[in-house]
Amino acid sequence: MSPIQFFLRHHREILQATLEHIWLVGLTMIFAIAIGVPLGIVVTRKPWLSKPILGGANIAETIPSLALFGFLLPVPWLGGRADRLAIAALTLYALLPIIRNTSAGITGVDRAVREAARGMGMTDRQILFQVELPLSFSTMLAGIRIATVLTIGIATIAAAVGAGGLGEFIFRGLAMVNDQLILAGAIPAALLALAADFVLGALERRLRPVR
Amino acid sequence: MRLVRAAPAFLLLSLAACLISCSSERNTIVVGSKNFSEQALLGEIVAQHIEARTHLPVTRRFYLAGSYICQQALLAARIDTYVEYTGTALTAILHDPIEKDPSAVFGRVKSEYQRRFGLDVLPSLGFNNTFAIVIRGEDARRLNLKTISDAALHAPQWRAGFGYEFMERPDGYEGLAHIYGLRFAEAPRILDLGLLYRALLEKQVDLVAGNSTDGLLSARDLVILADDKRYFPPYEAVPIIRSETETRHPEVRVAIAELAGKISDEEMRKMNFEIDGQHRDAADVAREFLHAKQLD
Amino acid sequence: MLGVLDVLASWRARQFLSRPPRMTPRTLSESDREPVIEFRHVHYTLSNRELLNDVSFSVARGETLVLLGRSGAGKTTALKMINRLLVPSSGEVLVEGKLTTEWDPIALRRKIGYVIQDIGLFPHYTVTQNISLIPRLERWPADRVRERVKEMLETVGLHGKTFEHRYPHQLSGGQRQRVGVARALAADPDILLMDEPFGALDPMTRGEMQNEFKALERHLGKTVVIVTHDVGEALVLGTRIGLMEAGKLARVYSPHDFVHASEPMAAAYMAQLRVYDEAKGEK
Numbered sequence: 001m002s003p004i005q006f007f008l009r010h011h012r013e014i015l016q017a018t019l020e021h022i023w024l025v026g027l028t029m030i031f032a033i034a035i036g037v038p039l040g041i042v043v044t045r046k047p048w049l050s051k052p053i054l055g056g057a058n059i060a061e062t063i064p065s066l067a068l069f070g071f072l073l074p075v076p077w078l079g080g081r082a083d084r085l086a087i088a089a090l091t092l093y094a095l096l097p098i099i100r101n102t103s104a105g106i107t108g109v110d111r112a113v114r115e116a117a118r119g120m121g122m123t124d125r126q127i128l129f130q131v132e133l134p135l136s137f138s139t140m141l142a143g144i145r146i147a148t149v150l151t152i153g154i155a156t157i158a159a160a161v162g163a164g165g166l167g168e169f170i171f172r173g174l175a176m177v178n179d180q181l182i183l184a185g186a187i188p189a190a191l192l193a194l195a196a197d198f199v200l201g202a203l204e205r206r207l208r209p210v211r
Numbered sequence: 212m213r214l215v216r217a218a219p220a221f222l223l224l225s226l227a228a229c230l231i232s233c234s235s236e237r238n239t240i241v242v243g244s245k246n247f248s249e250q251a252l253l254g255e256i257v258a259q260h261i262e263a264r265t266h267l268p269v270t271r272r273f274y275l276a277g278s279y280i281c282q283q284a285l286l287a288a289r290i291d292t293y294v295e296y297t298g299t300a301l302t303a304i305l306h307d308p309i310e311k312d313p314s315a316v317f318g319r320v321k322s323e324y325q326r327r328f329g330l331d332v333l334p335s336l337g338f339n340n341t342f343a344i345v346i347r348g349e350d351a352r353r354l355n356l357k358t359i360s361d362a363a364l365h366a367p368q369w370r371a372g373f374g375y376e377f378m379e380r381p382d383g384y385e386g387l388a389h390i391y392g393l394r395f396a397e398a399p400r401i402l403d404l405g406l407l408y409r410a411l412l413e414k415q416v417d418l419v420a421g422n423s424t425d426g427l428l429s430a431r432d433l434v435i436l437a438d439d440k441r442y443f444p445p446y447e448a449v450p451i452i453r454s455e456t457e458t459r460h461p462e463v464r465v466a467i468a469e470l471a472g473k474i475s476d477e478e479m480r481k482m483n484f485e486i487d488g489q490h491r492d493a494a495d496v497a498r499e500f501l502h503a504k505q506l507d
Numbered sequence: 508m509l510g511v512l513d514v515l516a517s518w519r520a521r522q523f524l525s526r527p528p529r530m531t532p533r534t535l536s537e538s539d540r541e542p543v544i545e546f547r548h549v550h551y552t553l554s555n556r557e558l559l560n561d562v563s564f565s566v567a568r569g570e571t572l573v574l575l576g577r578s579g580a581g582k583t584t585a586l587k588m589i590n591r592l593l594v595p596s597s598g599e600v601l602v603e604g605k606l607t608t609e610w611d612p613i614a615l616r617r618k619i620g621y622v623i624q625d626i627g628l629f630p631h632y633t634v635t636q637n638i639s640l641i642p643r644l645e646r647w648p649a650d651r652v653r654e655r656v657k658e659m660l661e662t663v664g665l666h667g668k669t670f671e672h673r674y675p676h677q678l679s680g681g682q683r684q685r686v687g688v689a690r691a692l693a694a695d696p697d698i699l700l701m702d703e704p705f706g707a708l709d710p711m712t713r714g715e716m717q718n719e720f721k722a723l724e725r726h727l728g729k730t731v732v733i734v735t736h737d738v739g740e741a742l743v744l745g746t747r748i749g750l751m752e753a754g755k756l757a758r759v760y761s762p763h764d765f766v767h768a769s770e771p772m773a774a775a776y777m778a779q780l781r782v783y784d785e786a787k788g789e790k
Contacts, residue, residue, distance in 0.1 A: 013272075020289070081283070081286060082279075082280075082283035082287070083283075110625075110627065110630075111625075112623060112625035112626065113627045113628070113629060114627075115592075115627055116621065116623055116627025118592065118616075119590055119700075120616060120617070120621055120641055120690070120691075121612075121613050121616030121641065121644070122613075122640075122644065134631050135630065135631055160276065160280075161280070161283075162279055162282070162283030164284065164287060164289050168272075171274075171275075172246070172272075172273070172275065175276065176246075176273075
């Protein structure tokens, strides 16, 4: 059977695995953004925290993904359900690019703009929400884009601990020495990553402030 | 802001995705299996029987990497059913201490799976895939060895070969040697599972630990020693089904339950040999089995 | 050429001045004898460097004090004390009779217009949004805000609808600076602080802006403190000139006194100016 015939015959399962994958990645990105953006802001407000926060995220990033999944297995509430476990680990992975780009975006705002804002009597909160964040959207989005593409890739490994998704085809294909199964997982995953990169990249370009 | 304009598009996309996945056959039954040939065969038997009896479409999701993966797949509704072994369910999933009495093990697994996970454990398919201590047939006849205790007397003159997992597991070599007082001439050789029987037949080792349903056991002159001290836990093959699946399609449970007690140890060995030794397709072997048992 | 622009500038200013004034210059009263801004023995040290050394001066209502000096003289540091962007290490800075440290910083800054050299317009806001920033923060009613923006655009010489919806990157340097001034004046503050406001502009535009501003300030009657290193600008714009060097305030002059000053620093500045005049070939 050719790969195309295989895809057509098993399209429903492939679609379902793709949706599972998107679900894993989607939830992860929601958590990662909800945690990472505020942390990125905190880093700009309290520079002494930048070392521990960025350092911590860096450590999470350095641990090999499979090992991180394995570490979290024994944790009681997480280990019970593989998707919780996977989302927890994936969120830790996605944090670093988001925190880093959020803080870089904010500190990259033109000094003169920040000085004028402060001098005119804007509160720190107003400067954050009306000046710094809008002007750093593009950079933040770059971090989100990187994190998303990263997560789509690492989520394939999540299948090794039972979280499903497109990685499951890959692992099954490896066990059965079946190329088509492997491709059934690998190709959609690659396409997902490319699509995410494209869409978020386009959004990033549209939001880039003109100097 | 421009982001706001993108939001409706995203919502529509995710809605569409939901609809597709939801409509994706609440009628299809997904049968899973672990990643070795006996499991794939059992999965095929279950799948074909459901197809024949209920005429529901069945999707096969075989070669999942292990008990934990299969358990997660059940919980997340990625599969509706798979065949597990009671001893593995007890220790690896429930994290309970090892038990030796088969009916006690089955009872505990059944009640705990229902209580903790809402999963239904059906009666055994009829065989016990536990560890088997195996020696050459000629030795068994010459020395009149029937049980492991018998063999323990000859252990000091023998070499043993075991797989890596057997050496590491708590219910593996360590406990065995202790219970039976086994002392071998040297430390056991650790061999890849696939090479164990060949090494035994070629007299590189004299005693190995395999699985009681291994195909080669029915095809070669090999003897399984009886576990007279009941050291090894029971590993009865039991189908596990999601309660939701049973509610949606009670006929699935009826169909699978018909398979109870239909496969003996020896029958399982023979079928395993056809697949591993004769390289036959699992689907064909399953079909023949069902036909022979008049289950199709 | 410069002369034509001067004429045009003052013509425009006169044109504007003939309209009924919306920002009514206040009539002087008793309280106006009190200095609006006062520095009392202010010192400021940062990383072991003394940036301000015993600086004392006061600014009366309606006057324009120019702080003149070389780079690093401490002029900007002093300026930032007024709107509490910086706080003295010792000594006191009073605005409207109250210590800056006692003022709520936000309230203080909203009462002071602030114009800086790099302008700092928000690139993601239109001209209208930039100018109306403080009025909107102060929750002025929408129609009053609209009126005010139109008024401010007129005041700084950016006429017509064309500018309202433009973004800063679509403006020239001079236009941006005008918007910066408009933004600073939008909430009608009593005090205006300007840090090298025309420094980033080319000399032609700079001259133009200085003249326009002079006409404006006379009309507005605000209290202004300007920081500059440009002598010509100081003479054009200042009612008094404070000469600063190395963190100290040497002396405060009237423009006339400055021109005829015998002190070496002031004389040096004037000498510079004459060289420039001669280079221009004017008399």
